Amino acid sequence: MPRDYQKEYQNVKKKKQIISAQIPIEIAEDFRSKCYLNETTPNAFLKACIDAYLDNSLVYENGKLNIK
Template structure:
């Protein structure tokens, strides 16, 4: 706050600046698979989103590979 005036935040502008920098990646699985995955993530004290982000990061830095239908850590 400067000079006693608090400027209101322009949430629309902030949203517009971020929306072009992020993308949603989806996957379609059976309902039971989705429920089992979510449950296992929470049991391991993480979220499905955090887990998938970590997998993507590991794949991009080549510490995770996908060969013959299997994931492998290097």
């Protein structure tokens, strides 16, 4: 039986959500460049930040990020 790619896509889509932010183009380009220089991707970096924030090892206070 052939794979139903549309059904697989819909199943994955139900389990994930895209979060976005609007930032100036220059900042976005600098961020991408720095991520790639550090051998990671912007997506991987942001996922790590979100995970750290959710487990309380990263705190956002007074407009700054602090590591506990």
